[in-house]
Amino acid sequence: MLELRAVGKRYRRGSETVHALRGVDFQLAAGEVVALVGPSGSGKTTLLGVVCGWERPDDGEVAWSPSLPAADGAALGWGDLAIVPQALGLIEELTVAENVALPARLDGRRDPAGAAARTAYLLERFGLAHLAGRLPAETSLGEQQRAAVARALLLEPRLIVADEPSAHQDAGWAGVVFAALREAAGAGAACLMATHDPEGLAFADRVAGMADGALGPGPA
Numbered sequence: 001m002l003e004l005r006a007v008g009k010r011y012r013r014g015s016e017t018v019h020a021l022r023g024v025d026f027q028l029a030a031g032e033v034v035a036l037v038g039p040s041g042s043g044k045t046t047l048l049g050v051v052c053g054w055e056r057p058d059d060g061e062v063a064w065s066p067s068l069p070a071a072d073g074a075a076l077g078w079g080d081l082a083i084v085p086q087a088l089g090l091i092e093e094l095t096v097a098e099n100v101a102l103p104a105r106l107d108g109r110r111d112p113a114g115a116a117a118r119t120a121y122l123l124e125r126f127g128l129a130h131l132a133g134r135l136p137a138e139t140s141l142g143e144q145q146r147a148a149v150a151r152a153l154l155l156e157p158r159l160i161v162a163d164e165p166s167a168h169q170d171a172g173w174a175g176v177v178f179a180a181l182r183e184a185a186g187a188g189a190a191c192l193m194a195t196h197d198p199e200g201l202a203f204a205d206r207v208a209g210m211a212d213g214a215l216g217p218g219p220a
Helices: 044-052 096-107 112-125 141-153 171-186
Strands: 002-013 016-028 033-037 059-064 081-084 159-163 190-194 206-211 214-217
Touching (some): 016 059, 033 044, 044 159, 044 190, 081 141, 112 141
Parallel strands (some): 033 190, 159 190
Antiparallel strands (some): 002 016
16 A cells, blocks of 8 residues: 655754654555554654655655555545544544544545444544543543544544554553554554554554664564
């Protein structure tokens, strides 16, 4: 589904040039969950940003399967690409349920009744049904993160990019989050997630390690 070829990304930090990505070669297949591990500052979030189109590489290219409608992540439709950012990105003025349902409203192709049923299912699955009418600020950070994951899964996307999706979860809910991503892959989605959570590695098909902007095998 996705291939990165010799991708490089640089930033300026004062007079210093920071190499966030160095010649990254990477492939991601449909139905696959890949866990990206590495210390803070190793380039994981930058790599996720390049994959989803939030960052433009300075070197190399990002190649998508010809069956996808566009050549870069920024142009993919709501039904094709979903992102769980570290910042979560919930809209403060919308309720938890409205945040989860937002992709269907923006996409415009989903049957309203089907979207409502899918929203209700995800709210229940992630333990948020009783919070559906609250604003994000009226819920815990863990609940907000699960709402962000539910929102990402609403349209059953073909590619899911998740940055530390269990960072605010206790052990029980972390397993629910990882199981949901694993289930999405089982239905044909590709999932790339950065994680420090050892529990997440058990749900991954393979682990890739990052260090100083370079990509290699994960820990044995």
